[in-house]
Amino acid sequence: MSRYPKPMARLIEELTRLPGIGPKTAQRLSFFLIGLSKEEAHNLASAIMEAKEKITFCSQCFQLTDADPCAICADQRRDRSIICVVEEPKDVIAIERTREFNGLYHVLHGAISPLEGIGPDQLRIPELMARLGPQVQEVLLATDPNVEGEATAMYLARVIKPLGIRVTRMAHGMPVGSDLEYVDEVTLGKALEGRREL
């Protein structure tokens, strides 16, 4: 049986730990990396280290940032009366791309899931509650539309509503620009349920 030299084996092993990378892909990637020039390899390694050292969580919204508070929390032009709650940092990026939302965010870093041992206290929920001062008038719940995301939204609605703050939930709907007949039944059913008056 052929074996890789130790440094190569170690590289493969480290790569295998990345999400979505199996042993075969790890081998392929490691051959690619070995083939890089010294400078290219150094650039990649230092990019990883720099990101690791400089990226932290914003102390207010817990989005990834290289400055605290993050650019969104620090921006005085943004509407401080509304906070949009999401599960993951990438969700903030997705909503920002729409340019439709001008409030602040709060990243929970997950969703409530007893099966994974995640309850409200394992998420950034206490920190969210602490942010709900008098200037906050609305909390928009944009957790994922799956079972765990719904449960998390339900939990937040139950603890935030009694504070007299408006709680809203992202709508389910039709994908824009698609023909009705090509939308799957589940999405179409949800859109029907959530229909609104014109």
Place this chain on the structure above:
Amino acid sequence: MKMWIKRLHLTNFRNYNAAEIDLHPKLDIFVGHNAQGKTNLLEAMYILAMSKSYRTGREEELIFHSEASALIRGRVERNADVDLTVAVSRSSPKKLLVNDKATNSSKFVGRLNVVLFTPDSLQLIKGSPGDRRRVLDVQICQTDAVYRSNLLKYQRVVRQRNQLLKNAAASRAALKQLPIWNEQLADLASRIMASRENVVKRLSSLAAEIHNRLTGERESLHIAYLPFSKAHSARSSHESSLDYHRLMLAELQNQHLLEIQRGYTLVGPHRDDLLFTIDGRDAKTYASQGQQRTAVLSYKLAEMELMRLETGEYPVVLLDDVMSELDRQRRAFLVEILNKKAQTIITTTHLGSFSDEILADAAIFGIEAGRIAERGNGDVSALRQ
């Protein structure tokens, strides 16, 4: 109109290294000794319909010996041809493709509809409530993507909620989170229950009519949907989804302490059942083996009829080793299916009990150790021995 499987292509699936067969639109018979791979062919077709096997939850079992992956491809004729592919691999998640485009299971299931009948189908009456729910769910999921999505979500909510109830034994604080799961549980449960009630009602009337015919009008079959709370089923038959929602909320309250004590979810359609009665008597307890078998035949034919009503096309009928000895009723059953012109796929150890008339309009394949050979008419008489 009907859908049918035109071609099946297997690579490293179970005991098939490489196999490709062109099927007959009406009747296909796989004949061979036991343990040669006949059932594997039906399993492959079932997987094309449901995206997963009915025989195993461990999908590595589907892969030939030490190969890395298995591939099942089928060409299904409906309005237009559809190519369905399921790829199972040891190292990566299962892939589902429709016309060679990757898709998810909710868009994959429903492209091909099947009715499966195996020696185990008798469990529909003799088996546990779980056996009955499974058969019902497999049927509804094939024609109702919304039901399937609700069912998958519901099962996830039950698992999450069970964990919470289990945690409650150690720390009562966990119970504070119960209400956030109850709302979803009740909402999904009431949708599932309303669908089941509706489907069973239609199935029952179709099955009653068929059963009447199969037994020469001597027996009357009735199938009732039994929601998890038996008390409820005694009430009037006009229950809408809204009532089930109310029932769920009431039962969640009634069973609250018991659920905490047991540490799992006691309330909801994961505890539903079906009740088969023949001439008003519980078929599980009072019917003979022969009566039970006929009731299952009637149920399967009703399933087929209902799928046609839902989709406008007859499903493909998969019969695993249930036609080897054709008694009068099973012969009537087979003739009934063939008259509907649904594509029928049969496995059998010998052709002895099939009439020449049936065999004349069929494709016959000999199966031996993972090899498939189409037989001409000359071979058929040899296979009949």
